[in-house]
Amino acid sequence: MSEVKFSKEHEWITLEGDVATIGITQHATEMLGDIVFAELPEKGSNVEKDGTAGVVESTKAASDVYTPVSGEVVDINQAIVDDPAKINEDPEGTAWFFKLKMKDISELDSLMNKEEYDKFAKESSS
Amino acid sequence: MEIKKTSLNKLHQDSQAKFVEFAGYEMPIQYSKGVIEEHKFTRSHAGIFDVSHMGQLFIYGKENLTSDLEKIFPLDLKNLQQNCSKYSFLMNEEAGIYDDLIITKLEDGYLIILNAACKEKDFEILSNILSKKYKMELSNNRALVAIQGPKAVEILDKNINGVKNLTFMTGDWFDYNGQKLFITRSGYTGEDGFEVSILNDLAEEFTKSLIKKGAELIGLGARDTLRLEAGLCLYGHELDLNKTPVEANLKWAISKERLSNGGFVGSDKIINQIKEGAKQIRVGIKPEGRLIAREKTKIFNETELPIGEITSGTFGPSINGPIAMGYVDKEFSKIDTKILLEVRGKKHPANICKLPFYKKSYVKGAN
Numbered sequence: 001m002s003e004v005k006f007s008k009e010h011e012w013i014t015l016e017g018d019v020a021t022i023g024i025t026q027h028a029t030e031m032l033g034d035i036v037f038a039e040l041p042e043k044g045s046n047v048e049k050d051g052t053a054g055v056v057e058s059t060k061a062a063s064d065v066y067t068p069v070s071g072e073v074v075d076i077n078q079a080i081v082d083d084p085a086k087i088n089e090d091p092e093g094t095a096w097f098f099k100l101k102m103k104d105i106s107e108l109d110s111l112m113n114k115e116e117y118d119k120f121a122k123e124s125s126s
Numbered sequence: 127m128e129i130k131k132t133s134l135n136k137l138h139q140d141s142q143a144k145f146v147e148f149a150g151y152e153m154p155i156q157y158s159k160g161v162i163e164e165h166k167f168t169r170s171h172a173g174i175f176d177v178s179h180m181g182q183l184f185i186y187g188k189e190n191l192t193s194d195l196e197k198i199f200p201l202d203l204k205n206l207q208q209n210c211s212k213y214s215f216l217m218n219e220e221a222g223i224y225d226d227l228i229i230t231k232l233e234d235g236y237l238i239i240l241n242a243a244c245k246e247k248d249f250e251i252l253s254n255i256l257s258k259k260y261k262m263e264l265s266n267n268r269a270l271v272a273i274q275g276p277k278a279v280e281i282l283d284k285n286i287n288g289v290k291n292l293t294f295m296t297g298d299w300f301d302y303n304g305q306k307l308f309i310t311r312s313g314y315t316g317e318d319g320f321e322v323s324i325l326n327d328l329a330e331e332f333t334k335s336l337i338k339k340g341a342e343l344i345g346l347g348a349r350d351t352l353r354l355e356a357g358l359c360l361y362g363h364e365l366d367l368n369k370t371p372v373e374a375n376l377k378w379a380i381s382k383e384r385l386s387n388g389g390f391v392g393s394d395k396i397i398n399q400i401k402e403g404a405k406q407i408r409v410g411i412k413p414e415g416r417l418i419a420r421e422k423t424k425i426f427n428e429t430e431l432p433i434g435e436i437t438s439g440t441f442g443p444s445i446n447g448p449i450a451m452g453y454v455d456k457e458f459s460k461i462d463t464k465i466l467l468e469v470r471g472k473k474h475p476a477n478i479c480k481l482p483f484y485k486k487s488y489v490k491g492a493n
Binding site (some may be wrong): 033034036037039044055056059060062081084085088 | 155158161162163216320416417418420440441443448468470
């Protein structure tokens with residue numbers, strides 16, 4: 001599996017072959033608070049880099065989930081739809097959101113590595 | 127304008143509160159445990175809420191004041207016992223609601239608890255109607271601390287002997303470290319509990335002593351989910367100048383004695399609406415599945431005609447599902463009526479349901 005990359009919209013992404021797994025970061029869940037609803041893209045649909053690909057809602061507000069890369073949705077994590085609290089428990093592990101068959105692997109190049117993201121997250125929340 | 131802080135602000139900071147601005151005050155929205163845990167803790171133990179931003183208006187006077195206040199509030203104040211509280215409204219001539227409030231009869235006048243965002247305007251409206259005949263004091267030296275939940279009585283009674291004898295919607299003065307506190311058995315969570323009016327200088331130490339006995343600080347986030355589960359209105363959402371108490375389904379708060387003769391601001395409209403029926407009415411709404419329908423969500427009937435709008439919507443932690451309140455045309459207000467809610471461009475099924483969502487456990491008295 002590839003190195004974990006991060007977007008400015010607080011998504012994380014890993015790559016295995018040409019299939020990317022995408023979720024939201026620990027930092028994002030801390031900002032959102034308790035997540036009580038999740039909506040994911042439809043399996044088989046195509047999503048575009050930086051476009052919306054789902055929604056999460058906390059007790060306070062709804063937030064869009066963006067996809068950091070383009071591709072076809074090949075799998076979604078139904079477990080987080082059925083029990084959204086899982087997202088707060090393990091956002092960067094078992095609570096992934098969806099998997100994409102990527103069109104253009106080079107889209108990963110513009111994303112941040114862990115160190116860059118941690119710095120970005122720290123700056124954007126202060 | 128500089129943001130205002132309550133006398134518990136430092137305690138909130140020390141307790142890792144996340145702050146929001148609310149009605150010009152820096153208030154805790156949640157602490158480190160988060161909204162759901164705080165909500166559940168209040169339902170199972172006891173939560174402490176800093177509501178010092180709310181207005182505490184003391185008006186001093188005797189029988190004349192009672193008569194004058196009856197020209198404003200739709201209450202039978204002449205027959206209200208000392209230390210008893212009533213829920214009421216400040217209205218305009220059209221019965222539009224300036225504010226909802228709790229009024230308590232004191233030995234030497236009345237104490238009125240007002241919403242933070244409305245208190246200055248309320249003060250102005252009331253002093254105009256009462257034409258400055260009475261001494262009025264919108265307190266800025268008193269904090270207001272609520273303790274709510276099944277353990278509230280046990281915890282508070284250890285601090286202040288005798289509060290357990292208060293019944294729901296009554297209050298009294300109590301001594302605490304040589305100072306006088308006014309405590310009412312009331313609240314905004316659907317739980318048994320108390321609201322404590324205390325001098326600013328004592329508030330932090332008093333609150334810390336409640337924490338030591340097992341209560342925990344709870345933020346405005348959980349206060350909102352608790353009140354919504356309890357089916358209680360929030361001013362600016364369910365209530366405003368374009369809504370009347372009849373439309374808000376709060377007829378119960380209007381004294382029957384006052385409906386025959388009227389004589390209070392807005393009485394013509396209210397008497398007429400009770401007779402004719404209101405066009406729209408406040409209802410409870412339960413979306414199917416887990417979808418949350420927030421404020422301003424459009425409501426449709428089964429044939430997709432618009433019939434109303436959501437005024438508050440969230441996830442109810444004790445219900446473990448989404449809940450909402452809103453206004454619909456009267457003919458669609460019956461329990462179990464199927465409706466549709468438009469969220470993010472799609473219409474989702476929901477049902478009109480009974481309020482409250484969560485069953486209350488108040489300690490009833492003779493009041």
